[in-house]
Amino acid sequence: MKKFLWVLLLLLAGCVSSVSEEPQLNPVKGTYRFVEETEGNLSLVDDALRFSLYDKFISELRLSRDPHYYYRSITLLVNKKIGLPVDFVPKDLIKTSVALSPSSSFTSIRRDVNNALTVMFDAALEDGYQLRFHSGYRSYSAQKRIYENYAQKFGKAQADVFSAKAGHSEHQTGLAIDITSPSSTGLFAVDFGDSNEGMWVAKHAHIFGFIIRYPKDKNEITGYIYEPWHIRYVGIPLATQLYESGLVMEELDN
Numbered sequence: 144m145k146k147f148l149w150v151l152l153l154l155l156a157g158c159v160s161s162v163s164e165e166p167q168l169n170p171v172k173g174t175y176r177f178v179e180e181t182e183g184n185l186s187l188v189d190d191a192l193r194f195s196l197y198d199k200f201i202s203e204l205r206l207s208r209d210p211h212y213y214y215r216s217i218t219l220l221v222n223k224k225i226g227l228p229v230d231f232v233p234k235d236l237i238k239t240s241v242a243l244s245p246s247s248s249f250t251s252i253r254r255d256v257n258n259a260l261t262v263m264f265d266a267a268l269e270d271g272y273q274l275r276f277h278s279g280y281r282s283y284s285a286q287k288r289i290y291e292n293y294a295q296k297f298g299k300a301q302a303d304v305f306s307a308k309a310g311h312s313e314h315q316t317g318l319a320i321d322i323t324s325p326s327s328t329g330l331f332a333v334d335f336g337d338s339n340e341g342m343w344v345a346k347h348a349h350i351f352g353f354i355i356r357y358p359k360d361k362n363e364i365t366g367y368i369y370e371p372w373h374i375r376y377v378g379i380p381l382a383t384q385l386y387e388s389g390l391v392m393e394e395l396d397n
């Protein structure tokens with residue numbers, strides 16, 4: 144099985160050969176989990192996908208029809224080393240229906256993520272905390288512009304600490320959101336983590352399937368500074384596992 148997937152992976156490599164320098168092809172990490180996890184999380188996947196998951200996933204036909212199938216895994220690992228194809232766009236993007244920050248941009252997100260986010264924002268509000276959606280899905284080319292602007296302004300080394308090169312941003316998966324709150328001093332502020340809203344998110348996000356992707360003491364492993372505002376949807380089982388173990392995605396065995 145494992146060997147078979149690697150062979151498919153090699154075949155797939157041809158599909159993204161237009162991406163020369165980066166991103167690298169994502170080694171199927173997460174894909175095993177995708178199959179396992181969707182079994183236990185059927186409410187989180189499309190009906191069509193639910194009924195055709197196993198056989199079609201393993202078939203060459205399926206892969207040839209949708210070379211990006213892998214990248215739709217909700218547990219997909221994307222980081223500075225493992226990237227996404229230049230032309231990967233999630234198929235189920237919608238405009239978010241949750242409350243936006245005043246300067247929000249890139250307000251699309253995958254449908255299931257929007258559902259989970261709605262439940263989480265509502266739960267926060269019930270506890271007295273207002274959360275706001277600032278930024279969700281960003282295309283490869285949007286990320287390219289953003290990174291290049293930062294690199295020009297601060298130099299590449301500095302930009303790398305807080306921004307991702309194109310193809311290496313979790314925002315391209317449609318599974319990551321930058322959030323804020325009306326009481327936070329600003330966007331992308333570390334003090335969001337110390338605010339009541341930020342603390343609520345850190346404590347409860349896993350219940351809704353989200354993780355704080357770049358925790359305080361893991362910057363050497365993730366490559367990113369502490370980003371209490373950047374949450375990533377991975378589904379409830381993995382979010383709970385990560386929350387309880389204190390591990391980040393890079394530390395998991397696949």
Ligand SMILES: [Zn+2]
Nearest residue numbers: 319320321373
């Ligand atoms: Zn982010």
